[in-house]
Amino acid sequence: MSFLASDALHGRGSATRDEHLAALYAASLLRSFGLDPLPSVAQEDDGYVQRGQMPASLPNGVLRYLKHLGTDGEARPYTWNAMALLRGSDWKDGAHNPVILLTAHLDHLGMGTPVNGDAIYNGADDDASGTIAVLELARALSQGPRPRRSILFVLFGSEELGGFGDRWFLDHSPVPLTDIVTNLEFEMIGRPDPKLPQRTLWLTGYNRSNLGPMLASHGAAISADPHPEEHFFRRSDNYNLAVRGIVAQTVSSFGLHKDYHQPSDEISRIDFDFLTHSINSMIAPVRWLADTQWKPQWNVGGQPQPRK
Numbered sequence: 489m490s491f492l493a494s495d496a497l498h499g500r501g502s503a504t505r506d507e508h509l510a511a512l513y514a515a516s517l518l519r520s521f522g523l524d525p526l527p528s529v530a531q532e533d534d535g536y537v538q539r540g541q542m543p544a545s546l547p548n549g550v551l552r553y554l555k556h557l558g559t560d561g562e563a564r565p566y567t568w569n570a571m572a573l574l575r576g577s578d579w580k581d582g583a584h585n586p587v588i589l590l591t592a593h594l595d596h597l598g599m600g601t602p603v604n605g606d607a608i609y610n611g612a613d614d615d616a617s618g619t620i621a622v623l624e625l626a627r628a629l630s631q632g633p634r635p636r637r638s639i640l641f642v643l644f645g646s647e648e649l650g651g652f653g654d655r656w657f658l659d660h661s662p663v664p665l666t667d668i669v670t671n672l673e674f675e676m677i678g679r680p681d682p683k684l685p686q687r688t689l690w691l692t693g694y695n696r697s698n699l700g701p702m703l704a705s706h707g708a709a710i711s712a713d714p715h716p717e718e719h720f721f722r723r724s725d726n727y728n729l730a731v732r733g734i735v736a737q738t739v740s741s742f743g744l745h746k747d748y749h750q751p752s753d754e755i756s757r758i759d760f761d762f763l764t765h766s767i768n769s770m771i772a773p774v775r776w777l778a779d780t781q782w783k784p785q786w787n788v789g790g791q792p793q794p795r796k
Contacts, residue, residue, distance in 0.1 A: 489620050492594070493612035493755050500611060501598020502646040503542050503564035510594045510619075511537050511568035514643045517623050521630040523572035523641065526662040530571055538569040540656030542646070550649050557600035557609075567645035567653045570594065573662070574630055576638040576778065587663050588639045588778050589671040589734070590625055591654075592618030593647030593725055597749060606751035613742070613753050617678030617763055619643055621739075624767045625774060635778030637669065644725050654725040658732055670699055670777070670784045671736035673726040677766045678758040681743035683714040687765050690714060692738040693721035696790030699735055702782065708773040709766075710739065718744070722792070731794050735784040741766065 491497070491513060497506045515536035519525070525535025532539055542564050546554070554562075579585050596611025610616075626641045640663065644653035658665065677689060684690060687709060691700040694712035704710055713720055720738065721727065729736035741762070747753040 489612060489616050489755060489758065492619060493610045493616040495608050495610070499598040499609040500594060500596045501559065501562065502595040502649045503567040503652070504562060504598055506598065507595045507645050508568050511570040511643065511645060514570035514594055514619060514623060515572070518570060518572035518626055518641060521572075521627050523574050523626060523630060526571055526573055529660045529662045532568070536570060536572055538571055538657065538660065540567045540569065540645070540653060540660070541565070542567055542652055546649065557597060559598055559600050562598075567656065569645055569653050569657055570643040571662070572626070572641050574626070574634065574639040574641070576636050577634045578636045579638055584664065584667050586637045586669045587667050588637055588774070589642065589668050590622050590639060590674070590774070591642045591644060591671060591725055592622045592674045593645070593653065594619045594643040595645050595648055595653070597648055603751050609749065609751050610754050612755045612758050613676045613678040613745075614748065615647070615675050617676060617758065618674035620763070621674040621677055621767045621770070625771065628771045629775060629778070635775060637778040639778055647725050651725055651728050654728050658728060665732055665734065668734050671726055671729050671734050672774070673724050673736065673738040675724045675738045675740045676742040677740060678763050679741065679743065679745060680759060680762050681714065681741045683743060684711060684741070687762065687769070689739050689741050689766055689769075692724070692726065692740065693790070695787065696721070697735045697737065697784050697786050699737060699784035702784065703773045703777070706773045706776045707769070709769050715744065727792065730792050733791065735786060739770070
């Protein structure tokens with residue numbers, strides 16, 4: 489995190505040079521763990537970085553927000569996703585192979601209007617913490633015996649602009665979307681939520697599927713989202729995947745702290761003991777998920793429908 493959330497990356501602005509650098513950095517780590525590249529869809533860095541085309545014109549709401557931040561004049565032609573695959577022991581070339589998808593977003597807001605003299609929106613909690621979680625899970629799960637199911641690790645770009653990285657991934661996925669068993673997004677797990685017991689995470693849309701309760705029964709310290717009024721299920725990369733039918737939910741511990749989308753979301757505010765414990769607590773449940781044949785399902789009325 490000392491690099492991802494440093495001033496040197498200028499806040500990892502969505503679809504900017506700094507997001508690209510963050511993707512290349514994450515890709516270098518995924519490569520170092522011995523994970524497989526995905527050159528069929530990832531054009532850069534020997535198949536570890538996927539470049540996606542941004543729209544010629546961003547939605548008006550996004551443009552208004554960028555103007556509010558003072559970053560509306562920056563060109564944003566591409567976004568970048570870092571990705572790698574841990575092939576499971578049951579993998580068969582040319583066949584349909586079940587895949588667990590673990591994700592976070594590596595971008596943030598970049599440089600903007602100064603607050604108390606600070607113009608760099610570092611995004612340490614949002615979402616360098618989730619990016620670190622996915623990278624550390626990749627490191628841990630790549631060691632020892634391979635799980636039966638394959639695990640796809642993807643770090644999306646341009647979440648902050650409306651999920652353009654995850655949308656590009658969905659339209660240019662390295663595996664059929666029907667082969668994705670489930671998606672866990674990791675978003676803002678760098679500080680504990682005071683509404684929950686110590687060392688506890690929460691899962692967006694907990695009651696929408698049977699995924700959360702099953703992970704909890706296998707040791708995950710997760711509970712229902714204590715902030716339903718914030719509609720967090722619809723506010724991260726998981727949502728676009730869920731609309732496409734994938735049981736996709738976000739692991740978080742965001743307690744509505746006042747550093748959200750502020751330059752003060754810096755490394756000094758991260759609770760590293762909590763972050764480390766949170767990541768370690770998810771290793772065994774995710775490994776179980778990759779070794780079992782169980783597949784999560786939406787509860788009745790739980791899957792979101794496409795916007796009309």
